[in-house]
Amino acid sequence: MKRRFLLGTLALVAGLASGAADAQTTLRVFSGGANQRPDLMRKLFDQYQAANPGVKIDIETGGATSELQRQYLSTVLNAKDAAIDIYMIDIVNPAQYFGAGWLEPLNAYVGEPASAMKPYLPAYAQANVINGKIAAMPAFADAMFMYYRRDLLEKHGVAEPKTWDELSAAAQKIQKAEGDPNLQGLSIQGAPIEGAVCTFLLPYWSQGKDFNDANGRMTLDKGAAVKGLNQWLGMVDAGVIKKNVAEVKTPDTVNEFKAGQVVFAINWGFAWDRFKDDKDSKVAGKVGVMPLPAMAGGKSATCVGGWQWAVSAFSRHKPEAAKLVQFMASANAGKFLAAEGSLLPTIPSVYAEPEVVKAVPWFKDAAAVVLAGRSRPLSERYGEVSDTIRTTTSAVLARTKKPEEGVAEIESRLARVMR
């Protein structure tokens, strides 16, 4: 009698224990630094945990910048570590990481690209699908915007420039009228950072040119590339862009614009809130945003950025992870991130949602810019592509290489890589 009771209790306890163990999955998410808003992601994870009681989500911050993240990830993923289930990666990374075998294809969990990626902006659908396999799902979008000092343009009766020449003329007019030697006409990033790839591509794209075709093969128009670089150099010579532009990184542009030293500035979406809300901002309320100018006869184009959620190929909880990723990439999550964190949505319909429009009115202008956004080359060997373009562009802007030399070098190095 006593033995049966004991056995029964044991069985009950064992059943409960294993049942509890089965039901509780811990997912570990590798999120980036402050700019990827782990605080907001935490709130979304809490929502998900509430709706899915068997899942617990831990955030791990392992690198404040893409560089540091890549440093960490390359060690951990090369060692095929199973400790982390989900990564947040930059838009330029899916092709490379998928090619390295680090990301789990999500087709089995979210469906085929034609249906699963349909709600998203084309640039994101494209960047996250490699050879028909979904490598990652979009988290939030970003693009390079042209910020400008609305008050200065109004004061001097200058209209929003539509071409680069108009912008140069407008900037010079304002600089001369203001008489401030520290006032920059246009601030762009020329340091050898990832953003310099955009600095190269913007004037090139705005002539209506493509850097690569749909298969990833390079289709560089050398003349157009040289013309694009010369445009920047011309603005340096005219005093519109400062001569040490090759030292300028993203935070520098933001800090200088905030201090009132810049008329036009090209920067990512996060800058808007900094100009508006920072306590030491001297330009709050004076900032406008507009689409990037085009070359005469060309088309306005901008660089897209943004981050994506990917499931690790070495994760031990792939189905659960994929489900979480789907949640984080959903329209509801996008709405939350837009309203709470001013993070640009990747789903066009979210821009029109009333709560988003109310919380972030400037997204009205932003939507058009993001829609016109283009991806940097999607290559499995993006590391080499990025390094070549950004290093060469920076050298040309530092005037240690002539534009023709720089473009020739880009062509010769990348001809092998982007085939």
Next chain:
Amino acid sequence: MATPSLIERARDPSERTLAILLLAPAFALLALIVVYPIGKLIWNSFFDLRLSGGSGAFKFVGLLNYEDVLKDKDFWNATKNTVLITLITVPGALVVGLGLALLANLPFRRRWPVRLALLLPWALPLSFAGLIFAWFFHTEYGVVNDVVRRLGGLGFEPQTMWLLKPNYAFAAICLTIIWKTSSFMALILLAGLQMIPRSLYEAAEVDGASRWQQFWQITIPMLMPSIVVALIFRTITALQTFDIPYTMTKGGPGNATETLAMLIHKTTIDYLDVGYGSTLAVCMFLLSLCVTAVYLRRIGKE
């Protein structure tokens, strides 16, 4: 009672056991931590392990990677930069370090400011030392240009773009490296200075030798062992220079200041080409070995 002769002691088995015991912890740790990684590294260098664009199957390519290295103009550029940095910063740090050590040893009334100043460059984490000096050399926000301006220009153009001109950038990097590493040298040399017996100087004084003569004929020779040790490690570290150029110029402008360690880092972390990166690492090892072989033999001989 005669003391046991050296030869007898060497044959003493307890001495051999002692040697093994004393060396065991060091070699056990080496075996645990670095033997497998170094072995794997050398093994990898014979494969095409390009992780991106990989079909998953890793190809054995034998010495092909090494051939590619010899033909790679980035490799030769990086090696040239690395060797140049070594040739400038090793003697530079030695001279500055020696000066610092001598100064720190002089009788001042309050010694601690000089000694703290000597060692403070050490306290700054290496990665941030580079960022701080990059800021000092910034065209607009840097202290260097500000000081130059206040001193009336000093023959430089106003707002010199230090880090954007290859030669200036190179000089700035070498200066920063010397600043950071002269502490290391000074530390080792200072300890060496402590070991020189006072009686030697006293005897020289009696013989009428001047201070200069004493310096060259007593100090320097007696300091030689410390100098050699300091030089070995300064050289090995110089050949591996990474943090300071990486944070100051990222190898720019172009790749005028790219070192071998930066190339390896780029190849392994950014390009995910582990095979080629391993090959470059082995080449760096061979370079270090050749350069320091001369020093090492000297120490072993004593």
Next chain:
Amino acid sequence: MMNTVALPTPRSLIASPLEGPGLRFIAASMVVVNGFFPAVWILLTSLKTETELVSKPITWFPHAPTLGNYVQAFTDQPLLRYLGNSLVVALLATVFSLLVSACAAYAIARLNLKHRQLILTAIVASSMFPLVTLLVPIFETMRSLGLLNSYTALVLPYIVLNLPVCTLVLVSFFQSIPRDLENAAMIDGCTRIGALWRVVVPLAAPGVFTAGILAFVNAWDEFLLALSLNSSASMRTLPVGITLYQGEFTFPWPIISAALIVAIVPIAVLIAIFQERVVGGLTQGGLKG
């Protein structure tokens, strides 16, 4: 028979080319400025705001000094925790590096080893490979030993990283101590190991403290291994923690400066306390016949 050996003195009268108190003072001032300037600059920066940093011409002293950066430095991240981790790891690494190196150095310096050259080269050679290429296998080893995110995970590699420098420094110092002193001790009944710890090490004290400081600072500064092996927030060390104040697009120098000051101060204090030992040496006489 009296063993009159020239004993190394704590503060040798070093003949130097620097003559005259005036020149000495100028030179000393240069040294002090050289060493302190960056640290002082960081201190001043930690009291400024970011916008002030882009004012032209640049300001040296903050217009409106603020301690807000320090507050943020401590609240944005568990800075004190990082400091604690770094201290523990660095201290452990130093102590064990010294122990292991001293033993190895003694064997190389004093015992008649057949392959002394090779052993020395092997130890030094381990530092000739760039760490970035050894990261993945080291990570794998630590993972299979279950040591990830622990103090041990860092202390063990740090000992190995310090081994070459410390061993070589100690070898050269041990070699400069006359053998007769140990012989005298052993005649008096000491074992070899006893002679090591009771005679050689005290006499080589400046070298030991030097090796100690080198080991400490190497461990304190180290970044790559700390980033890869101890990634969880509770075990993170200072160099890695400080990089986390950045963002993809932001680099808040004022806050980072505040964190750097927090990182520098303990070391500076340690150095100030021990500088007498390191620089002054400790020898209080050797053996008298």
